[in-house]
Amino acid sequence: MNYEEALAYLDTFINYERKTDYQYKAAFKLERIQKFLSNLGNPQHELKAIHVAGTKGKGSSACFIAQILKEEGFRVGLYTSPHLKDFRERIRILDPDNTAEERSAFPGMILKNDLVSLLEQIMPGIGFFRHSFQNFGALTFFEIITAIAFKFFQEKKTDFVVLETGLGGRFDATNAADSYVSVITPISYDHELILGNTLAEIAFEKAGILKKSNKKTKNDVSVCVTAPQPKEVLDVLRRRARSEGAILFEGGRDFYSKKLSGDLFSQNFFYQGLKDTSYFFTTKMLGAHQLVNASLAVAACEALSLHGIKIRGSAVGKGILNAFWPGRLEVMSTKPFIILDGAHNKDSACRLSYFLEKEFKRLRKWMIFGVSEDKDIKGIAEQLEPLVDKVILTRSDNPRAADPRKVLMPYFKNKAYAVTQTVEEAFNILNKEIAAEDAAIITGSLFVVGQARELWQK
Incomplete structure (x- = not known):
């Protein structure tokens, strides 16, 4: 089996990143992956995990945490989804001894040969599971690659x-x-048809990662760190922490940050942390929300001290500075300004609109917009449409993508400059029409952003 054949095999499994028509509780079964992993020897039990859930900022927060731990000298596995361009972005190891890839957008990606080898190792187990444990249902794309990640790490x-x-x-x-530490990023409305129609219902699903203390850890304690949250979310998290006997550190109460200065390339902020620690940090990741994510990551690393693990302030500072997460307010060009951002719900669109209003108020603004059909398209459009001058509607190659003419056009009919069926077509129109003194934002979906980023690099 070669790498392309391995990807083709993985694509034969049901992939809920590409579907909308399913019942959440029937499709997602934790006991299924647990049983499958037990047949593989439970590789996950050998890992010291920091687990990140939430609505927005999961990937950025995970990136910050991994980079901080790497700067402390640890070899850190990083498992994220979805990928922007290369499937191997999902499974990476940040190694302090590997400096050759430091300038890469996704350093430490799993090698193609390693991916193929691991898949071949577990394929007999997949076949055995399919025939012997039919009552659990079919394994999914995400479950298979999660098992591969656990084995790899x-x-x-x-x-x-x-x-x-x-x-x-x-x-x-x-x-x-x-997990050694559970991390909850800001929770807002997203996937309501799947996770629930209220913030409390959504928070209940996210809070499921907060579990009783893990007996194999040094201090036998369960720890959770959360970003600042609405009251109804905090109520859920506090109840969950009490029921699991966990220590809960809350953003805004136990730690906080304050922006000091910034521009289109970096921002400086003050952090007041656990046990009254305080630091001044610089991050290259833009937007006020990234200060929330960075502070959450620092608090998560500080919380490791409850397991006897100390992270030096110098390592934290380097990690915050060197962390980079593509496709999130990523500046690709300055003449004209081209910004990529994967905002895909109303809350993230609100944050993006604030950034656009603050940084590009006097510039003519273009937008390439494409979004998945299961998102709050009306809510996203209400945030972004008033702030842009011309909109090019498009769709990614993901089956969940909303039809730009039938679904998106009604929300942008006064600003729509063009309607396209591919990101490449939209990108070509933008390149032809945009002036050097203009600004453009490409947003609505990480799938759109990923395709646009690849086109820009070409």
Whole structure:
């Protein structure tokens, strides 16, 4: 089996990143991946995991945490989704001894040969599971690659792994792992048809990653760190923490940050942390929300002290400075300004609109916009449409993509400059029409952003 054949084989499994018509509780079963992993020897039990769930900022927070731990000298596995261009972006190891890839957008990606080898190792187990445990239902795309990630991190003897949930948390395949620290990023409305129609219902699913203390850890304590949250979310998290006997550190109460200065390339902020620690940091990741994510990451690393693990302030500072997460307010060009941002719900669109209003108020603004059909398209459009001058509507090659003419056009009819069926077509129109003194934002979906980023690099 070669790499292309391996990807083709993985694509034969049901992939909920590309579907909308399914019942969440029937499709997602934690006991299924747990049973499958037990047949593989439970590699996840050998990992020191920091587990990240939430609505927004999961990937950025995971990236910050992994980079901080790497700067402390640890070999850190990083498991995220979805990928922007290369499937291997999902499974990475940040190694302090590997400096050759430091300038890469996604350093430490799993090698193609390693991916093929691991898949071949577990394929007999997949066949055995399919025939012997039919009552659990069919394994999914995400469950298979999560198992591969666990095996990879185990075999490579990582010191820590940082795991981003795929969807929700309670039934997510990543929740088969026990965590040293559970991390909850800002929770807002998203996937309402799947996770619930209220913030409390959504928070209940996310809070499922917060579990009782893990007996194999040094201090036998369960720890959760959360970003500032609405009251109804905090109520859920506090109840969950009490029921699981966990220590809960809350953003805004136990730690906080304040922006000091910034421009289109970096921002400086003050951080007041756990046990009254305080630091001044610089990050290259833009937007006020990234200060929330960075502070959450620092608090998560500080919380490791409850397991006897100390992270130096110098390592934290380097990690915050060197962390980079493509496709999130990423400046690709300055003449004209081209910004990529994967905002795909109303809350993230609100944050993006604030950034655009603040940084590009006097410039003519273009937008390439494409979004998945299961998103709050009306809510996103209400935030972005008033702030842009011309909109090019498009769709990614993901089957969940909303039809730009039938679905998106009614929300942008007064600003629509063109309607396209591919990101490449939209990108070509933008390149032809945009002036050097203009600004453009490409947004609505990480799938759109990923395709646009690849086109720009070409």
